[in-house]
Structure formats: structure tokens, C-alpha cells
Amino acid sequence: MSTTDLAPGANLAVLRKAHGKSQRRLAKDANVSLSLLSKIEVGDRALTPAVAAAVGKALGVSMAEVLGESSVAQRDEVRLSALRSALRDYDLPGRREVNEQRISAALEVAGQHRDAVDVTQLLGMLPGLLRAATTYAHTVNTLDAWMALSETYSTVYWLAARHRWMDMAELAVTRQRWAVEQKPNPLGEALAARDRAGAYLNFGEIETGLVIVDRAVSAAQTSLSGTDRDIAVGILNLRGMTLAGRLEDKREAAREADRHIRSAWNATTAFGAEVDVHGLTIGPQNTFTHELATRVDLGKPRDALRLVDDLDVALEGLPPTRVAPTRINVARAQLDVGDRDGALENLGIAWGVAPQMARIHPMGREVFRVVSSLHRRSNAKLLKLSQLSGIEI
Incomplete structure (x- = not known):
């Protein structure tokens, strides 16, 4: 790799x-x-x-x-190896007793690290959390326990996908699906399908990812009702619009993206604010950030930039894990319309909010490479971002 x-x-x-x-x-x-x-x-x-x-x-x-696959510091290689080992031992619970409070507290901390894009801290705690959640699920064998394990696998998938460790990402979504199947759990199955479709997105297999999304949406509409149905349909359509925006046929891409955008907004109207569900978020702001990114992927940068007048207000209250990628997508759009200074400004904000993203976010790194190449002379901001990302100018 x-x-x-x-x-x-x-x-x-x-x-x-x-x-x-x-x-x-x-x-x-x-x-x-x-x-x-x-x-x-x-x-x-x-x-x-x-x-x-x-x-x-x-x-x-x-x-x-x-x-390109992101590497980890040498000191983190042991942690990465421990995480791979915990993934392999999915059906081997430990002997030490684990209680619900410990799992809930650890999942909350993991969510905080994920929201902050603190991948170093997340990698440090995930091996132990995965083993504890595995032991707890096998021991108490309740829907909530298996859902906690599923959420842990989802976080492993998130970490692996951000680094393009695709063997680990693929295994994590397989384990996630297995966990939610241990007890009847339509909402859990929908969330697992969302991550599985994400793995296809990461591999560039867009059409298959869309099949996974549409099949999961149909199942959710049949098996769920009320708030759970809106959550499942909304989150799945967020993934669907991202996939659709990357279809090779741009006419089909626009048509499919608009379908998923409309469906996501229809589901989102049930929520007046952002709702956190097992490590994922659904609500008007998150739907906006996904639509903006999709418009950029569709090659419609001006449409993307017209979606909002005040980006600070639009992103207010969202965690770095959503703010930073959105700033990067705005930078992409600005670069496409010739606003190099604006692109550099938003990229600087993104990496200021989530510094570790400078080393792992491929599009952020690509935007910086192009902006620095197009600038005729270096400046203090370019030099600072060069040091942060490790990309020479």
C-alpha cells in the first residue's frame, strides 16, 4: 500500500x-x-x-x-497490532467481569475522541474497549449489549477508513453486521448497512454501495416506525447522497444524488436539532454538510457555495469531525472557482479545528498540495500548514 x-x-x-x-x-x-x-x-x-x-x-x-494509506507513528504500531488482535478474537470473551457502566463510559470517551478527530487517543483506547465490549455482549447477551459492541465496531471502521486501512475497515463492518444480528435489531442493521456501504465508497465501488443503501432503506421503512425509522432512513440517505455524487455518469449522479438529498431532508424534518445515535449524527446541520460535499463531488462548486451565506453560523455547535471536512469541501469548491486565498483560509481553519486531520484527510492534503503549487511564493500561512501536514512546498 x-x-x-x-x-x-x-x-x-x-x-x-x-x-x-x-x-x-x-x-x-x-x-x-x-x-x-x-x-x-x-x-x-x-x-x-x-x-x-x-x-x-x-x-x-x-x-x-x-x-494512499496513512501510517502511524512507530510508538502506535503496538496499539494497531493490539486492535487487529481484538478484531480477530470476536468470539473469544475475556474472563474478567465487565459491567454496563464501564462500557457506557468508555463509549462516551471514544465518541469524544472521534468527534475531536483525536485519532491518537482513539487508537490507544480501542483495543481495550473492543475486548471489554466483546466480553460484555457474550456475557449478558442483551440487545443493548450487542448494540454497544456494534457501536464499537463502527468506531473501529471509522478509524480504519480515515487511514485507508481497508482490510481492517472491511473486517470491522463484517463484525458490526454480525453483532447486530445476534438479537432482532432493525435499527442496528440499518446503521451497520450505512457503514458497509461506506466501505464500498472507500474502495470506489459506488454502484454496489448504492445497492446496499437502497436495500437497507427499503428494509428500514418496512421494519421500523416513528423516530427510529426517520433516523435510519435519514442516516442511510446521507450515505446514499455521498455515493451518488461520485458516480461516473454525471447525469445519473445528479439524478441519484437529488433523490437521496430529498429523502434525507424529508427524514430530517422530524428533528429540530442534531440527534446522536450510537456514535452517528442526524439532523439539519449534518444533512447540510453532506449536501454541500455532494454538490462539490458533482462538479457544482458554485451550487455548493450558494448553499450558505454564513458558514460559521451553519456549522455552529457541530464537532470538529464535521466542521473540518466541511471546511475542506468549501476549500475544494473555492479552489475550483479560482479563489485560492479563500481555499487556503478554509483549509487553515479545518486543520486548526482538527490538527490530526492534516495527516490523514486525503482531500485536505490534496487541496493544500494544489493551493501551495499555484501560489507563486510561499507565505507564513503556507509554511505553517506545510509543517502541520508534512507536505513540502
Whole structure:
């Protein structure tokens, strides 16, 4: 797996050469223009998720590999190994007694680390939490206990997907599905389907991810009612709009994205504010952030920028895990319309809110690579972000 010491566009150039393909050959195989591919590799244009998926397919690798796997510090390798071990031991509960209060408290702390994008602290606590939640679920064998284990697996998936550790991400969603199937749990199954579709998104297998979403929405509408149904349908459609925005056929992408956007907003109207559900969030603000990102993926940066007059107000109260990616998506849109200074400003805000995202968020790194390449001279802000991200300018 390639490394994100390089931003995605630069990493693509390394991958292409490693596979022995010329730019012309890869552009033809991926059905992208030679000019665009050349500009991406030298840093004049950003590598978008849709193009990353297309070139990945042409190279015979996943989109995640094109974007590049994030490494961890040497001191964290032991923790990562411990997490992989805990994932393997899914059916081997420990002997030490675990109570509900311990699991609830640990899940709350894990949620705080996730919201803050504190991946270092999260990696440190997840192996122990996963083993404790496994023991608790096997011991008491209640729906709530299995749901706590499912939520833990969802957090493991989130961490793995952010680093493009796709073997771990794929295993985590498989374990999550297994956990919610231990007791009849339609809401848990919907949330697990959301993460499973996310794994397909990370691999660049967009059409399959959409099938997972639509099937899960249909099941939720049949098996759930009231607030639980609105939660399930809303969260699934947030994933659906993200997937749809990255379809290769842009007409189909726009049509499918609009369908999921409308459905998400219809479900969201039941909530006057953001609602947290087993580590996930549904509500008007989160729906807005997903729609904005989808408009950018659709190649409609001006539509995305027109969604809000005051971004500070629109994001008020949301955690860094939502604020930072939204700022990055706004920066993407600004870069697309030629506002380099605005893009740099929003990227700086994103990384200021969630500093560890500078090392792991592929699009944030890609936007910085392009902005720094297009600036004719370095400045204090560029130098600061270069140090934060580890990307030379």
C-alpha cells in the first residue's frame, strides 16, 4: 500500500509509474483526459474521488490505494497490532467481569475522541474497549449489549477508513453486521448497512454501495416506525447522497444524488436539532454538510457555495469531525472557482479545528498540495500548514 507522505495526486504519479503505465495509457484506460491527468500529477488540479476511483480501476487497485494509506507513528504500531488482535478474537470473551457502566463510559470517551478527530487517543483506547465490549455482549447477551459492541465496531471502521486501512475497515463492518444480528435489531442493521456501504465508497465501488443503501432503506421503512425509522432512513440517505455524487455518469449522479438529498431532508424534518445515535449524527446541520460535499463531488462548486451565506453560523455547535471536512469541501469548491486565498483560509481553519486531520484527510492534503503549487511564493500561512501536514512546498 502506498504512503500518504505524498498527497493523493503525487501518490498517483508514483503508482502509475510503478505499474509501468504512461500518462497517455492510463488516461485512456480510465476514460479521463490526458491534460487533466497531467495537471493532477504536477499539482495544478486536485485529484477528486471520482477520478481516483476511475484511475484505481484502470490500475487494478482500490480508490483507497490511489489516495494512499496513512501510517502511524512507530510508538502506535503496538496499539494497531493490539486492535487487529481484538478484531480477530470476536468470539473469544475475556474472563474478567465487565459491567454496563464501564462500557457506557468508555463509549462516551471514544465518541469524544472521534468527534475531536483525536485519532491518537482513539487508537490507544480501542483495543481495550473492543475486548471489554466483546466480553460484555457474550456475557449478558442483551440487545443493548450487542448494540454497544456494534457501536464499537463502527468506531473501529471509522478509524480504519480515515487511514485507508481497508482490510481492517472491511473486517470491522463484517463484525458490526454480525453483532447486530445476534438479537432482532432493525435499527442496528440499518446503521451497520450505512457503514458497509461506506466501505464500498472507500474502495470506489459506488454502484454496489448504492445497492446496499437502497436495500437497507427499503428494509428500514418496512421494519421500523416513528423516530427510529426517520433516523435510519435519514442516516442511510446521507450515505446514499455521498455515493451518488461520485458516480461516473454525471447525469445519473445528479439524478441519484437529488433523490437521496430529498429523502434525507424529508427524514430530517422530524428533528429540530442534531440527534446522536450510537456514535452517528442526524439532523439539519449534518444533512447540510453532506449536501454541500455532494454538490462539490458533482462538479457544482458554485451550487455548493450558494448553499450558505454564513458558514460559521451553519456549522455552529457541530464537532470538529464535521466542521473540518466541511471546511475542506468549501476549500475544494473555492479552489475550483479560482479563489485560492479563500481555499487556503478554509483549509487553515479545518486543520486548526482538527490538527490530526492534516495527516490523514486525503482531500485536505490534496487541496493544500494544489493551493501551495499555484501560489507563486510561499507565505507564513503556507509554511505553517506545510509543517502541520508534512507536505513540502
